Structure formats: C-alpha cells, structure tokens
Amino acid sequence: xxxxxxxxPTKIEFGKEKENKIGEYIKQSGIKKILLVYGAGSIKRTGxxxxxxxxxxxxxxxxxxxxxxxxxxxxxxxxxxxxxxxxNDIEAVLGVGGGSVVDSAKAIAVGSMYDGDVWDFFINKAQxxxxxxxxxxxxxxxxxxxxxxxxxxxxDDTKQKYSIASxxxxxxxxxINPELMATVSKEYLAYSAVDVISHCIEVYFTASTHPHFNxxxxxxxxxxxxxxxxxxxxxxxxxxxxxxxxxxxIQGLNGLTPAGTEGGSFPNHMIEHSLSALYNVAHxxxxxxxxxxxxxxxxxxxxxxxxxxxxxxxxxxxENVAIEKLEQWxxxxxxxxxxxxxxxxxxGIEDLAINANELANVWGLGELYSKETxxxxxxxx
Amino acid sequence: xxxxxxxxPTKIEFGKEKENKIGEYIKQSGIKKILLVYGAGSIKRTGxxxxxxxxxxxxxxxxxxxxxxxxxxxxxxxxxxxxxxxxNDIEAVLGVGGGSVVDSAKAIAVGSMYDGDVWDFFINKAQxxxxxxxxxxxxxxxxxxxxxxxxxxxxDDTKQKYSIASxxxxxxxxxINPELMATVSKEYLAYSAVDVISHCIEVYFTASTHPHFNxxxxxxxxxxxxxxxxxxxxxxxxxxxxxxxxxxxIQGLNGLTPAGTEGGSFPNHMIEHSLSALYNVAHxxxxxxxxxxxxxxxxxxxxxxxxxxxxxxxxxxxENVAIEKLEQWxxxxxxxxxxxxxxxxxxGIEDLAINANELANVWGLGELYSKETxxxxxxxx
Numbered sequence: 001x002x003x004x005x006x007x008x009p010t011k012i013e014f015g016k017e018k019e020n021k022i023g024e025y026i027k028q029s030g031i032k033k034i035l036l037v038y039g040a041g042s043i044k045r046t047g048x049x050x051x052x053x054x055x056x057x058x059x060x061x062x063x064x065x066x067x068x069x070x071x072x073x074x075x076x077x078x079x080x081x082x083x084x085x086x087x088n089d090i091e092a093v094l095g096v097g098g099g100s101v102v103d104s105a106k107a108i109a110v111g112s113m114y115d116g117d118v119w120d121f122f123i124n125k126a127q128x129x130x131x132x133x134x135x136x137x138x139x140x141x142x143x144x145x146x147x148x149x150x151x152x153x154x155x156d157d158t159k160q161k162y163s164i165a166s167x168x169x170x171x172x173x174x175x176i177n178p179e180l181m182a183t184v185s186k187e188y189l190a191y192s193a194v195d196v197i198s199h200c201i202e203v204y205f206t207a208s209t210h211p212h213f214n215x216x217x218x219x220x221x222x223x224x225x226x227x228x229x230x231x232x233x234x235x236x237x238x239x240x241x242x243x244x245x246x247x248x249x250i251q252g253l254n255g256l257t258p259a260g261t262e263g264g265s266f267p268n269h270m271i272e273h274s275l276s277a278l279y280n281v282a283h284x285x286x287x288x289x290x291x292x293x294x295x296x297x298x299x300x301x302x303x304x305x306x307x308x309x310x311x312x313x314x315x316x317x318x319e320n321v322a323i324e325k326l327e328q329w330x331x332x333x334x335x336x337x338x339x340x341x342x343x344x345x346x347x348g349i350e351d352l353a354i355n356a357n358e359l360a361n362v363w364g365l366g367e368l369y370s371k372e373t374x375x376x377x378x379x380x381x
Numbered sequence: 382x383x384x385x386x387x388x389x390p391t392k393i394e395f396g397k398e399k400e401n402k403i404g405e406y407i408k409q410s411g412i413k414k415i416l417l418v419y420g421a422g423s424i425k426r427t428g429x430x431x432x433x434x435x436x437x438x439x440x441x442x443x444x445x446x447x448x449x450x451x452x453x454x455x456x457x458x459x460x461x462x463x464x465x466x467x468x469n470d471i472e473a474v475l476g477v478g479g480g481s482v483v484d485s486a487k488a489i490a491v492g493s494m495y496d497g498d499v500w501d502f503f504i505n506k507a508q509x510x511x512x513x514x515x516x517x518x519x520x521x522x523x524x525x526x527x528x529x530x531x532x533x534x535x536x537d538d539t540k541q542k543y544s545i546a547s548x549x550x551x552x553x554x555x556x557i558n559p560e561l562m563a564t565v566s567k568e569y570l571a572y573s574a575v576d577v578i579s580h581c582i583e584v585y586f587t588a589s590t591h592p593h594f595n596x597x598x599x600x601x602x603x604x605x606x607x608x609x610x611x612x613x614x615x616x617x618x619x620x621x622x623x624x625x626x627x628x629x630x631i632q633g634l635n636g637l638t639p640a641g642t643e644g645g646s647f648p649n650h651m652i653e654h655s656l657s658a659l660y661n662v663a664h665x666x667x668x669x670x671x672x673x674x675x676x677x678x679x680x681x682x683x684x685x686x687x688x689x690x691x692x693x694x695x696x697x698x699x700e701n702v703a704i705e706k707l708e709q710w711x712x713x714x715x716x717x718x719x720x721x722x723x724x725x726x727x728x729g730i731e732d733l734a735i736n737a738n739e740l741a742n743v744w745g746l747g748e749l750y751s752k753e754t755x756x757x758x759x760x761x762x
Contacts (some may be wrong), residue, residue: 001561002429003396009391014641015384163595178382212608213625218600224594243382244594260395262629 001211002262005169007317008255010147010160014176015245019051023059026092033062036089037081039069039097043139048180052118052137055203064088066108072276072283073100074120075155076120081108082118085132092133092172097150097362099143099283102136104326106151106169109134118164119155123162123362128166137175140184142192142255142284143244144199146174153319154277159355161273162362176250178242186233190333191284192249193229197222198287199253203264205305215305218257226249226313229333265348265365268294271374274355288335289342292327294381299323339381349378384642385566388548389636391528395557395628399596400432400518404440406554407473407516414443415516416471418462418486420478424520428518429561433477433518445469445500447489450455453657453664454481454488456500456536462489463499466513470489473514473553480533480664483517487532487550500536502545504743509542509547518556521565521574522627523665525580527555535658541738542654543743559623559632567614572665573630578603579668580634584645585690586676586683596686599638600693606628607694610714617699646746649675653757655736662723669716670723672762673708681703716737718761 013025024166026034034050043049058062066081069371085108093112095105109132111118120126146153149170152163184192200218204210225248231241251257258264268290276287299306299319310322327337336342344352353374360369394406407415417433437444447462466489468473474493476486490513492499501507517527526532529620530551533544565573581599585591606629612622632638639645649671656667680687680700691703708718717723725733734755741750 001396001628003399005394007392011388013386015382061587205526211602211621211625212603213626213629216604217598219599220594220597223597227593240592243641244532245591247382247592252639255634260624273467298418312492 001260002209004259006168006255006259008147009167010170011173012176012250013173014215016177016179018175018177019048019180020055022052022094022135022137022175023055023057023061025175026056026081026094027059030094031061031092031133031171032116033088033090034092034094035066035081035085035088035108036063037066037069037093037108038256039067039101039102041067042183043096046183047137047207048096048137050298055150063094064090069097069101069104070368071100072154072161072280075153078104078107078153079119080113081365082111090132094135096137096139098140100137102134102145102152102171103143105134107138107153107164108132108146109169112182117348119254120319122153122155122162123157128168131166132168132170134171135173136171137180139180140188140192140248141176141181141249142195144250146171146176147250147254150253159277160359161277162359171372176246176247178239179248180244181242181330182237186236187334188284189212189229189232190335191282191288193225193284193290193333193337194291194330195284196225196249196252197266198291200257201309202266203258203261205302206267207261210305214257215257215308217251217324219255220293221248221252222313226329232365233333255287265363267365269355270359270363270365270369273359274352275342275344276307278346278350278355279342281344285336285342288330288337289339289381290377292310292323292330292337293325293366293377295326296380297377301327337381339378352378382641383590384627385642386638387636389528389551390548391456391551392554393528393557393631394430394554395564397558399556399558399561400429400561402514403433403475403518403556404438404442406477406556407437407442407475407736408440410473410514410553412442412473412514414469414471415475416447416462416466416489417444417475417487418447418450418474418482420448420482422448424477427561429477429518429562438656440673443467444475450482450485450721452477452481453535453542453661454485455758456534459485459492459534462544463492463638466493468728473516475516475518477518477520479519479521479724480526483519483526484524484532484534486515486517486547489513489547490549490550503534503536503543505694507538509545509549514546515550515552516554517552518561519627520561520659521573522547522557522562522630523576525631526632527552527557527636531634540658541740542658543740556625559620559627562623562627563618567617567715569665570610570613572633572663572669574606574665574714574717575669575672575711576665577633578607581638582747583649584639584642584688585703586640586686588642588645588680589646590644591686595640595642598632602629602702604636608708616713622695628710648746650675651740651744651746651750652737652758654740655733656723656725659736660723660725660729661673662725666715666717666723669711669718670720670762671758672717672760673704673711676704676707677756677761718762730756733759748758
C-alpha cells in the first residue's frame with residue numbers, strides 16, 4: 001500500500017428539503033455576499049431558484065448572479081464570473097446545478113483571488129494558494145464535484161479541456177437532495193452512471209498497486225450504480241434509488257477509492273476529453289464510447305484485475321465476456337458505444353488523437369498514450 | 382434513505398515514516414505548545430517517543446507530558462491531563478498510542494476549555510462547544526478514534542463507561558504508519574479485529590433502513606479485516622496487510638457506514654461496556670463474548686439481513702451457520718467467546734445487566750434492553 005494523504009473537509013448535507021437551509025449554511029461560515037452560479041435556467045422552472053433566493057434572503061446573504069453555464073463548461077463564462085466577483089466584493093461562490101456549474105463555480109473561486117489569467121492554473125503555470133469559499137446545491141449526480149477539489153473547464157479558444165485540483169476548492173458545504181434530481185432525463189442519467197463507473201474503474205484497472213479493500217469499495221460503487229440506474233430508468237421518482245445513486249457517485253471520486261493505490265491514471269477521461277472538446281459530446285456519452293474500446297485494447301496489461309472485475313460484477317470467469325457485458329449494459333441504459341452514434345466520422349479520429357495526446361503529455365501519460373496508440377484505441381470504437 | 386450530515390475534517394497522513402513529520406503538521410496549524418499523551422511507555426522502548434520529540438523540537442513546538450493512560454482509560458487520568466493543560470497554557474493535545482490514549486486526549490481537549498467537571502459532557506449535562514485541537518500518532522488500529530469525534534472513558538468512581546461525540550474533537554491530523562503497529566500482540570490484534578467488525582455490523586443488523594450500498598461497504602470492511610487478520614497472525618510484519626487492516630478499521634467508524642441508515646444502534650457495545658467497567662475486560666475481548674450471544678438472541682428480528690450476511694461473508698444460505706462460523710472465527714484468531722474465558726462467573730451476570738441497562742437508558746435503548754433481556758443475552762455467552 002502506497003503512502004497517502006486523505007483530507008476531505010466538505011460537509012455533506014444530504015436529504016429532503018436541505019436546499020431550504022443553504023442560506024443558513026453559508027451564514028454559519030460568516031459569509032455575507034455570494035455569487036450565485038447556475039445553468040440555462042431549469043432551476044427557475046422547477047422552483048429551486050426561488051427556494052434558494054428565499055433562503056439567502058432569510059439569512060441576509062447578498063448575491064450577484066451568473067447564469068448560462070453549459071454542459072462542458074467554458075472558460076469564457078468562468079472569466080465573466082471572475083469579473084463579476086471582483087467587481088462586487090464577492091466572498092463565496094454558490095453553484096446550483098450539476099458538475100459543470102460547480103466546476104465553473106470552483107474556477108471562479110480560484111480566479112477571483114488571482115491577478116493573472118485563471119487558465120494559468122490549468123496549464124500548471126500557477127499553483128492554487130487561495131480561493132473564495134465554494135458552496136453547492138446539486139441537481140445532478142455524476143462528477144462528485146460536490147465533494148472534491150477538482151474542476152474541469154474547456155478553453156473556448158484553444159479547445160483544451162483541462163482541470164485543476166486543490167482542497168481549497170472543496171466545497172465548504174454541499175447540499176444533496178435526491179428529489180432535486182428526479183427531473184434528470186433518462187439520457188443524462190445513463191451518462192451519469194457511465195461517468196461514476198469510469199471514475200473508479202480507471203484506477204482499479206490501471207494501478208500497479210490496488211489493495212483488495214479498494215477493489216471491494218470500487219465494486220460496491222459499480223454494483224450500486226448499476227442496480228439503482230436500472231431502477232431509476234423504470235421509475236425516476238424512486239427516492240431511495242436516487243439517493244443511493246447520489247451517495248455512491250460521491251464516493252466514486254472523493255478520494256476514497258484511490259487512497260493507498262499506486263500508479264493509477266485516467267486514460268479514458270483523457271481520451272474522452274478530446275471528444276467533448278472537439279465535438280461537444282456529453283462527457284458521460286463520450287466515456288461510454290471510449291471505455292469498451294479502451295478495455296479491449298488494455299485488458300492484457302492487467303489480466304488478474306480484469307478477471308476479478310468479471311467475477312465480481314458479472315459473475316463470469318472470462319474477462320472478454322465482462323467487457324462485452326459492460327458494453328451491452330451501456331447500450332441497454334441508452335448510452336452510446338460507438339463513435340458513429342455520437343456523430344464522429346472515422347476520419348475524425350486523427351484529430352481526436354492529436355488533441356488527446358496533447359493532454360496525455362500534460363498528465364504525464366504521453367509515453368504510454370502516443371497519438372498512434374490513441375488512434376488504435378479509437379478505431380475499436 | 383434517511384437524511385444525514387456527513388462531515389469529517391480529519392486529515393489522514395498515512396504511511397511509512399509519517400510520524401517524523403508530526404511536528405510539522407502541528408506547526409502548520411499555528412500551534413506552539415502541546416500536551417503529549419501516551420500510555421505505559423512502550424513508545425519509549427520502540428523509539429517512537431524519541432522520533433516524536435525530535436520532530437516537535439525541530440518545529441519549535443513546546444510540550445508537557447502525561448503518561449500512564451491505560452486500556453479502558455480512566456477519568457482520573459483525564460482530569461490529571463486537564464489540570465496540566467490548564468496550568469501550562471496548552472493549545473493542543475497530541476495522543477500517541479491506541480484508542481484509549483486518543484480518547485483520553487479528546488476528553489482532555491474538551492475539559493481544558495470548560496470550568497466545570499468534564500464528566501458533565503458524558504452524562505449529557507453539558508454540550509461540547511469548544512475544545513483544544515487534537516492530533517494523533519497511532520500505534521494500534523481498532524477504534525477509528527483517529528478519524529472520528531468519539532471518546533469513551535471510564536469513571537473510576539461510578540464504574541460507568543460512557544462516551545462523548547463532537548466534530549470539534551475530530552483529530553486535526555492523524556498519522557497512521559502501519560509499521561508502528563507491527564509490535565501489537567496477537568491477542569490485541571484479534572481483539573482489534575473483533576472491534577472493527579462490531580463497529581459496522583451493529584448498525585448493519587439493527588437499522589430499520591440500511592441501503593444496499595451501506596451493506597456493501599460494511600461487507601467490504603468485514604472481508605478485509607478477516608483476510609488481513611489471518612495474514613497478520615501468520616506474519617505480523619506484512620506491511621500491506623497491516624495497512625489494509627488499518628485503513629479498513631478507520632472506515633469502520635468514521636461516519637461512512639451509517640450515513641443514510643435509520644434506527645441503528647450499538648447494543649453489543651452497550652452490553653460490552655459493562656464487562657469492561659466491572660471486570661476490566663479488554664474492549665475487543667468483551668465484544669467477542671457478547672456478539673455471538675447477541676446474534677443468537679437477535680437474529681429473528683432481522684432475518685433478511687442475517688441471511689445477507691451469511692451469503693456475503695460465509696457463502697452460506699443459513700444465518701445460523703453464519704453465526705456459528707463467526708463465533709468459530711473469533712475463537713480461531715484467539716478471541717474469547719464465553720464469559721468463562723474472561724473470568725466472569727455466572728452469578729456476575731445480574732450486575733452486568735444492571736450496569737448495561739443503566740447505559741441503555743442513557744442511549745435511549747432502555748425499553749428494548751431491559752435488565753431481564755440483557756440477562757437472557759448474556760446467559761447465551
């Protein structure tokens with residue numbers, strides 16, 4: 001087992017009606033003025049926006065607003081938020097939405113305390129040393145951004161989908177009310193399921209050291225996500241299934257599953273980022289295309305763990321059967337498994353590979369994932 | 382799934398040689414003077430004491446010392462520490478040892494900020510509103526005190542073994558170096574294994590709502606503890622097994638397993654506390670006696686979960702077989718399973734039941750666990 005530091009100071013407020021207390025949670029942190037960040041405005045249609053405002057006003061929290069964050073969130077919107085925060089003496093950022101909104105809130109929290117270009121932090125030109133406090137009210141479970149210090153943003157100009165990580169942008173408090181997620185489309189539920197599964201199986205398969213305990217936790221998450229996704233596709237209003245999905249999603253990327261592992265990486269996320277950046281494919285949909293292809297290419301490099309996965313998840317002795325079954329399960333829940341399904345032509349592979357290889361170099365995976373290798377993987381999709 | 386708050390701000394520094402940085406971790410919190418709390422002095426024999434002192438001095442941390450904390454830690458020792466802390470303007474308490482030492486450190490941290498009797502907090506006469514910071518370097522894994530806000534202390538006068546709980550006494554930083562645990566006796570390793578298993582199966586069996594995800598996490602912990610205990614009894618120096626045991630132990634009582642469950646309780650701990658309090662039985666040894674007896678008495682009240690346990694842990698369809706196998710496993714690793722083995726005579730049961738029922742009333746379980754019921758359970762041991 002490898003040495004590690006585990007530190008996750010996010011407070012999770014989980015359950016029904018907790019969104020009505022968001023103003024109270026913010027006030028308890030001594031904060032008086034926030035920037036409220038959200039997406040296209042579905043929170044206004046569902047009534048969540050109103051609840052948030054009432055709670056803020058009740059607790060004397062002043063606020064400015066930034067709306068219009070899109071899936072695959074853009075740097076231009078982040079910069080707009082940073083300007084707003086700087087102009088208005090904002091003390092904290094509250095993201096109300098899914099991972100894209102929260103990631104944008106985090107990037108704004110970092111950029112608001114920095115004189116230079118916030119993109120510096122994404123390309124390792126600057127280190128995060130301070131940030132505004134971040135709070136969240138989640139309407140979608142997938143990225144675990146609600147309980148980690150990660151944020152992924154797309155640079156509109158360069159088409160790079162890059163990330164930052166710091167415990168300083170772990171949300172202070174995240175509100176998870178599964179009821180607020182009942183309106184998520186079946187399509188996005190499927191993408192979310194794939195995303196959560198990918199978060200924990202990437203390290204599970206690629207780590208050179210992966211203790212049994214970690215494997216058991218990963219398998220617990222995968223089984224729970226598969227079980228609850230099937231229930232929710234039948235009945236989107238099953239509160240308990242929605243709640244288990246949400247909590248398992250958080251455990252999938254809050255630092256628990258990789259603790260003590262060694263040498264793990266996120267090649268599927270790395271390759272997928274090129275699909276999102278160049279073709280604006282939804283993150284989970286892109287992963288669903290990349291994962292089975294990557295597994296077919298990679299399996300021989302860690303046969304024992306692929307056999308373990310086959311046994312634990314699909315009760316099969318054969319890793320090839322497991323890969324096939326996982327691909328079939330993705331298809332069954334409505335996630336794409338081929339480039340064709342996400343409208344990427346075969347002659348687009350070359351550019352995807354160039355884009356992904358560039359990120360591979362940033363992540364220190366350039367040697368293993370050359371342009372040629374990525375082409376080989378994507379050709380299986 | 383029940384509403385819950387999950388908040389665990391303890392930073393875990395896990396791995397080899399991390400104890401040499403404890404002074405640095407304390408200094409990073411802006412603390413200049415601490416109380417160093419430890420047990421009978423084995424840390425001097427192993428050289429750990431010297432490492433700690435060097436690290437403290439290197440980082441200009443002044444310290445006072447309190448030694449002599451015993452297993453089943455005593456209120457009198459806690460009061461001694463509180464006096465030391467008050468007399469010397471102590472800013473934080475560093476516990477170096479196992480659960481008893483850390484629990485004492487926590488109680489001292491609370492009592493040092495309070496004008497009245499620290500026992501007030503244990504009998505719900507006072508609420509914890511402030512506490513000194515707590516740091517730990519662990520030499521034994523079992524209680525998860527290194528990553529929770531709980532402390533259990535025995536009142537020497539009243540023979541009550543009672544507890545306090547507050548996130549204010551969650552350690553700021555806990556150092557877990559599995560190498561420091563290699564000298565734990567086989568006996569105490571066995572007791573620790575039973576303790577960890579008990580922490581998560583108590584709620585697993587007693588909760589009226591226990592989501593599948595939580596059950597899977599509990600089963601992951603139980604499997605890991607059983608697997609690694611067997612390895613360690615053969616080879617105490619197996620670092621990886623020691624590390625997995627230590628990390629699983631932490632997950633067993635850091636708030637993860639009960640999150641979202643409803644109606645769970647700790648009847649085995651409750652009954653065991655009377656064995657520790659009246660006969661000074663080691664906590665894990667007492668649990669090992671109580672658990673099989675309690676399971677035999679309780680099983681009909683939650684047959685489905687007992688069947689699940691049988692299937693997942695012992696690959697059996699029969700819950701009675703599983704209880705028997707667990708009892709056999711306790712015996713195999715060297716933990717006692719009868720009152721006789723811990724030198725408690727049959728005519729001592731009555732007093733144990735009176736003591737345990739008193740605690741049952743404090744914990745709100747008095748109705749379910751009358752004196753008569755506890756007698757019935759203990760007679761099975």
